[in-house]
Amino acid sequence: MSYSPPLKGRGTAHNPHNRFGHTHSSYEDDGWYQDVPITQGTEVRIETAKTVISRNTSPDLPFDRSINPYRGCEHGCIYCYARPSHAYWDLSPGLDFETKLIAKTNAADVLAQQLSKPGYVCAPINLGANTDPYQPIEREHLLTRRLLEVLLKFRHPVTIVTKGALILRDLDLLTEMASLRLVRVMISHTTLDAGLKRVLEPRAASPAARLRAIRLLRDAGVPVGVLCSPIIPMINDCELEQLLESAQEAGAQSAAYMMLRLPLEVAPLFEQWLHDHYPQRAAHVMSLIRQSRGGALYDSRFGARMRGEGVFAQLLAQRFDKTVRKLNLEERESLQLDCSLFSLPGRQLQLL
Template structure:
């Protein structure tokens, strides 16, 4: 198992072939040339997308539609379950996923078109289901902000999942949405250890910045919860109670968690990361994951993929249940959003 360290500020050092590649070329050192390390610079490609609202029928998810303004994610989280999606664009789920990003430049126009269709039925749209809507390139492209502006204009409910403190930039829009019960935010908080954050989620906001975001959002009357995801055995699971306690102190109203998921190309990337950063405990971590996944590193079955099964997964579930009860983070009912106010493009907004 390779133990190569990634370039500074990146989650992985590898760029494995995507599973759809018709051919594979393997470079070998013949001793004639000195190897030049691959560039770690970020490249953003502009895309004219065909659609912007993605539908799902997963019983594990609390929403049936989502918007991802970007493909790939500069945060570089090594465990990210979305990495395999980059293979559909003939790119690697490895460092390509972090550095070769795609911005859907026509997202706003497409959203207005889809909301105005006669058969459209309003239900909360999630931002952040696949890649983070507040990753660093949002500063330049502002597709997330423009999407929120459209949703506010037509009074459409939205939920947001992010580990980016840039969400505070959009407080003006989020506050207006909150006044009409049209928004709820989940801040992903995986560790309080800055050193672990820097190698596990290299370009995401610091733990302190995420806790501050929770506090500011709550002060502005915005529904906000904490998502402790993923819980990784012997890496961050020991922080679960501390994460929930700090989130509650910051202002979080609810909490959720997920057990680590390693689909397709994510598994070997994660294994490489473990051996590079935690060589002495790598096999123990992988063993506990397999014990929770029926002997495999991933289980895609609905009802199992988010929680796992077996003694270790059950222990995390019990710890989580006790902690959210103790900290008062089990009030999910307050997060229900109002779909009755939706007025599609071209419709007549109520005067009162």
């Protein structure tokens, strides 16, 4: 991967080859080259989706179905495990992932159709399993809000994972859903260091904005927890206790964490990011990652991919468990969602 200097406001300046592509382009200096700055603007393409509910059987996830209204994510988090999925659309997991986005503009209509099918069995749907449902382009496209309107109409429970403060725009819907035990929110809380946030998650909400979102969601009666993810050795692992404490003070009721995951193209992108921003500790960070992944940069096995293995991973788990118990952020039955209210809009309820 040839070197490109970091782009302000983007997670990476690199656009590695799409692993599914049949051709590969390389640049040769023919004497006519002019140094033109890379365009940093965001392009949004439209997709007409046939289905929007994705199913999974992973034992590592607390849900078996999810919806992602967008492909790609403008937040530009360099570590994002979803980056390799952009290759399926003949786009690069690098800069393309955060600048060439795809919006499923008919997502709400398709969701209503899928929920109305005979035999559909209700279980919580997750928004934000792959890319953030409250990334900046949601301000214009409103796909997440429309999905929530459909879910409320069907009385269908939903869980939301986001690092976007834009979620507060939908407080009216979330409050009503919370009164029916139909919604639960997890705010991704990665660092309290605004400088680290700017290079790690360039277009995501600031740490202060995320804590404010937790506070206002709880004030409105919306169940909210904190997801400390990813924990990166020698980058933000020292903040784990502070992240949990600040979230609990803001009103978080539960907590979870995940270790850094570096599947496929994410590994070289992240390693280059380290050399760009933390060159003196890059080798140490990568060494600790390998120690936690059996000598490799990634371990895709269920049960290991979210937490890692080895001494560092074990110490991290012990620190998390101890702090969660201390702060009373352990999972509790009262936070479970209600699937019994699910019904098709307009259907007459039986009296007996």
